[in-house]
Amino acid sequence: MxxxxxxxxxxxxxxxxxxxxxxxxxxxxxxxxxxxxxxxxxxxxxxxxxxxxxxxxxxxxxxxxxxxxxxxxxxxxxxxxxxxxxxxxxxxxxxxxxxxxxxxxxxxxxxxxxxxxxxxxxxxxxxxxxxxxxxxxxxxxxxxxxxxxxxxxxxxxxxxxxxxxxxxxxxxxxxxxxxxxxxxxxxxxxxxxxxxxxxxxxxxxxxxxxxxxxxxxxxxxxxxxxxxxxxxxxxxxxxxxxxxKPADLFVAGFFSELNVFAGKVRGGAVETSLGAIDADGLSEGVHATVAVRTTGFDVSESEGATEARILSRRYLGVVELLELAVPGAESPVRARVRCGALSAKARDIWLSLRKSDVLLFETRRESA
CATH class of the missing domain: 3.40.50.300 (P-loop containing nucleotide triphosphate hydrolases)
Known part of the structure; x- marks a missing residue:
């Protein structure tokens, strides 16, 4: 020194x-x-x-x-x-x-x-x-x-x-x-x-x-x-x-907390409980995994693409961690949203996805 x-x-x-x-x-x-x-x-x-x-x-x-x-x-x-x-x-x-x-x-x-x-x-x-x-x-x-x-x-x-x-x-x-x-x-x-x-x-x-x-x-x-x-x-x-640009679901999950959905490409999209996700070049009929980062949601009490009900919310300082019931989803959807984005009394809300936080991976092709 x-x-x-x-x-x-x-x-x-x-x-x-x-x-x-x-x-x-x-x-x-x-x-x-x-x-x-x-x-x-x-x-x-x-x-x-x-x-x-x-x-x-x-x-x-x-x-x-x-x-x-x-x-x-x-x-x-x-x-x-x-x-x-x-x-x-x-x-x-x-x-x-x-x-x-x-x-x-x-x-x-x-x-x-x-x-x-x-x-x-x-x-x-x-x-x-x-x-x-x-x-x-x-x-x-x-x-x-x-x-x-x-x-x-x-x-x-x-x-x-x-x-x-x-x-x-x-x-x-x-x-x-x-x-x-x-x-x-x-x-x-x-x-x-x-x-x-x-x-x-x-x-x-x-x-x-x-x-x-x-x-x-x-x-x-x-x-x-x-x-x-x-x-x-x-x-x-x-x-x-x-x-x-993660190579697979393992890489994506190592860098982000994810919500994962399984689906099949039909008409250029994968249908999930969060709506249709652009298949982004995957072939028709391919089985796909859709991963949505917990940070990939915009929330509103009045408008959005998907309805959801708040099951729990945890205050983490800058953000809140939400657990949400979404129609058609087998397990709760998790979301990290900016504190103050929802009122303290909010229960039924709307979700919209940010495309940059949606990842798509081919899982397997349907057998003939």
């Missing part, structure tokens, strides 16, 4: 690293025969990019990270750093030879070591004086230089996370891997620590791969997002690509 002319402390600028391209080619992995954790995954993090690995528990995110770090070997496929194979049929570089840093989910700080000693722990190739100098620079990047002589137990969860980040950045890695780095933080701290971490990554210019199960977190941090399910890569791209 530097001190300016007014005597105020400030976080120093992160030292620049030489960002690398990390690529996975046809990676498969299994902890036991017949139980694959990764299935033919091909993916790349470009130089200086923040790539978020997103998916539910058991989707293979952390396993892919461990394979990149050299902690876990893959069954098939290759890992390449700037086009050079670092793990594959012909070579397996150990973790310390890969120029890849890793921030664990639980920070993995040594409680009996000072903050400075924790950060310089991996700088074994340097002299004691050089290691101390680099460690202090790394602590300055995260604004914790003044805690160099303290021990981890005196720090908050957010500060411990920043120490773990400093330790990973101290060797100036070409790629930084972060496994659920904010999952242990209080919800009130997450936003600020996440923003600080992203700023440090941008300054250091290291390529970063961040594992998370939180879609909003992935959208906030990632230049691109790779969504995994059951060990397979389902879709990769920018946040807006996955949100606006």
């Amino acid at each position: 530097a001190i300016d002319e007014a005597g105020r402390t400030r976080r120093t600028t992160a030292g620049v690293t030489f960002a690398a391209r990390l690529a996975f080619e046809n990676i498969s992995h299994a902890f036991s025969p017949g139980s694959e954790t990764l299935r033919d995954v091909s993916l790349a993090a470009e130089p200086g990019e923040v790539l978020c690995l997103l998916g539910p528990s058991g989707s293979g995110k952390t396993t892919l990270l461990r394979i990149a770090a050299g902690i876990e070997p893959q069954a098939t496929g290759r890992v390449l750093l700037n086009g050079r194979e670092i793990a594959g049929p012909s070579i397996f570089l150990p973790p310390e030879k890969r120029s890849i840093g890793l921030v664990f989910q639980d920070f993995a700080l040594f409680p009996h070591m000072t903050i400075l000693d924790n950060v310089r722990f991996g700088l074994t190739a340097l002299s004691a004086a050089e290691a101390r100098h680099e460690a202090m620079i790394a602590l300055g990047r995260v604004g914790l230089q003044s805690y160099a002589g303290s021990y981890p137990h005196v720090l908050s969860g957010g500060e411990q996370q920043r120490v773990a980040l400093a330790r990973a950045l101290a060797p100036r890695p070409a790629v930084l891997l972060m496994d659920e780095p904010f999952s242990g933080l209080d919800s009130r701290l997450k936003d600020s620590v996440r923003a600080e971490t992203l700023a440090i990554l941008r300054e250091s210019r290291a390529t970063a791969i961040v594992v998370t199960h939180d879609a909003e977190e992935a959208m906030r941090m990632g230049d691109r997002i790779a969504l995994l399910k059951d060990g397979r890569l389902v879709q990769a791209g920018r946040a807006e690509d996955l949100y606006l």
Whole structure:
């Protein structure tokens, strides 16, 4: 932490690293025969990019990270750093030879070591004086230089996370891997620590791969997002690509709470309890799934396309969460609407759909 002319402390600028391209080619992995954790995954993090690995528990995110770090070997496929194979049929570089840093989910700080000693722990190739100098620079990047002589137990969860980040950045890695780095933080701290971490990554210019199960977190941090399910890569791209053009219902449901309806294309539309939905190019007779985001409704007490009755409403601050009975719907329809859109006494209302929040997927073709 530097001190300016007014005597105020400030976080120093992160030292620049030489960002690398990390690529996975046809990676498969299994902890036991017949139980694959990764299935033919091909993916790349470009130089200086923040790539978020997103998916539910058991989707293979952390396993892919461990394979990149050299902690876990893959069954098939290759890992390449700037086009050079670092793990594959012909070579397996150990973790310390890969120029890849890793921030664990639980920070993995040594409680009996000072903050400075924790950060310089991996700088074994340097002299004691050089290691101390680099460690202090790394602590300055995260604004914790003044805690160099303290021990981890005196720090908050957010500060411990920043120490773990400093330790990973101290060797100036070409790629930084972060496994659920904010999952242990209080919800009130997450936003600020996440923003600080992203700023440090941008300054250091290291390529970063961040594992998370939180879609909003992935959208906030990632230049691109790779969504995994059951060990397979389902879709990769920018946040807006996955949100606006999801590859399937699983992707759509990971980024939005949905109301789902089944139907069949007749006359260029799918008939649902919310009305006819434009089939948008699907063939006649195809069975389709219509997904409507809970945010996709305009509500009125006097006019609209579909009648509904309010079953329950929950005040959430900016919005209200409504459960609605709609004629023909097998289960209640959920809607998030702006607070104040309906009077306190409203019961029978009208709904109108916003087309941008309606998604359509082909489910299966009718058998002959």
